[in-house]
Amino acid sequence: MADTRWGRTVAVLRRRQEDRGPSGLSLLPWLLMGLGALSHLISGDAANPWIGGLGLLAFNSLYIAIVMRAFHERTREAPLTWGLLAALAALTFGLAAGYGREWLLLFPLLGLAVGAVVRRGRLLRRISLPLVVAVAAVTFWRDGWNSFGIVYGTFISVMVTATILALDETVRQLRATREELARTAVEKERLRFSRDLHDLLGHTLSVIVVKSEVVRRLAPHDLDAALAQVADIESVGRQALTEIREAVTGYREGSLTTELDRARDALSTAGIEPVVRRSGPLLQPQTEALLSWVVRESTTNAVRHSGASRCVIDLTGGADRVRLTVTDDGRGPADGVPGSGLRGLRERVAAAGGTLESGPAPQGGFRVAAELPTETPDPHEGEAPE
Incomplete structure (x- = not known):
């Protein structure tokens, strides 16, 4: 010593x-x-x-x-x-x-x-x-x-x-x-991790809260259905632990297909009809990971704030650009101002050469639209090693 x-x-x-x-x-x-x-x-x-x-x-x-x-x-x-x-x-x-x-x-x-x-x-x-x-x-x-x-x-x-x-x-x-430069890299990594943690926990906790409310309603009348929801809560919790560990080590890459399935489940549990449409070529892992965050944050906001009855997730891809829109028929954020999650996503999408817009939809409700190039840089490229 x-x-x-x-x-x-x-x-x-x-x-x-x-x-x-x-x-x-x-x-x-x-x-x-x-x-x-x-x-x-x-x-x-x-x-x-x-x-x-x-x-x-x-x-x-x-x-x-x-x-x-x-x-x-x-x-x-x-x-x-x-x-x-x-x-x-x-x-x-x-x-x-x-x-x-x-x-x-x-x-x-x-x-x-x-x-x-x-x-x-x-x-x-x-x-x-x-x-x-x-x-x-x-x-x-x-x-x-x-x-x-x-x-x-x-x-x-x-x-x-x-x-x-x-x-x-x-x-x-x-x-x-x-x-x-080292201090800047540390601050950048800290910001990235805080955003990932916000998106991970925000979505997961929202799903757990919604499913817990369903359990509370079902328990007096249908114990088997309530136990099925409890099993889902356990599964969501275990998945959240895995994702947090992956986020801490910095190797998490979102699967868009998996995220769309989770979005369907979360919306259905909250009593919102999910409509998912997907077309276009296969995407790079970095592009899929970024779009997965958009799907996660958008559906989390729909479950939390929208009061919607229907949510449409539309993904279309071309040779150079891919576009994702998430539209619900609800009221959107209470004050009309996007939360910190969408603001953070806008910065990350912009850093990848894309755009993200959010606000009232033309036919009513709330819409989040993200557009990205089909080839996006690795979000962790250039970060300082530990």
Whole structure:
């Protein structure tokens, strides 16, 4: 248990460090390159050592201030940071031109500061190329061809620092985007599951309530018929448990034929005459599954709210499109507004490239009409795996 907790703590700390990314502290050890200039001052060979000492102190202070500000986007882009960088560049050229020798090693440090602040794009090219040319002019003047390594080191300091830090920034942005996509996928899956659960339980509970009312009416007069209805309630309950398990695992595919049979049974039990007409070619499983939800939700609403005496389910299919209409002669929802189940179905049908409309039928009653392409995408395609 202790090892597990320790491992989790280490993982959390590592994750926080990754989220923070590198800091300005990673560029501070390079200040050791300035030890040559310090050694030149201490040896007594430098003219005006006090000026050189103050200049070296100012260089170190400016360098530390710049690199510490360069790892925060807000401070990196601030005018103060650019002013400090300009002051560092002027001071570096002044010290290198005045003292030469070991002081030329301050140019690669200037390159590190420039790369940390200016990380990418045209601005990096506009600054780095003139900087390298100016460094080459000063170093050749002070040390001849022996200073080629200083020029190359300055160029590499600028480009490598800028590239590494820009790449790190891009990686952290991609990580944040991936986490956001994962959160979106979880929310999408949660919404899908809530819709499936609503449709499953709404229909099943409606059938159980209707059959229970039938049992209550039949029990005093016809015990055998009442027991038959009780057996149906048990069967519906067992089927509901199976469907919920399938919905939880995400593998439920509705059979339209089975759903039409259940719709007939539910409507008949509620005292509504079912009329089912079906024509057209065989459909893909994804299309059948989506139409099964439409049949289930429509018949559930008819049983619950319509007060209808007749319900017609008409399915017609062509080469490219398939159309399903469920029409009853009842009053529809009490307030005339479709429930959350139909609203959720409308979104799912639209996502599959179809349309779903609901409202009063032209000849009276309530109608739900869904139209889908014969080839619909898998509703679970693209969802994040567990």
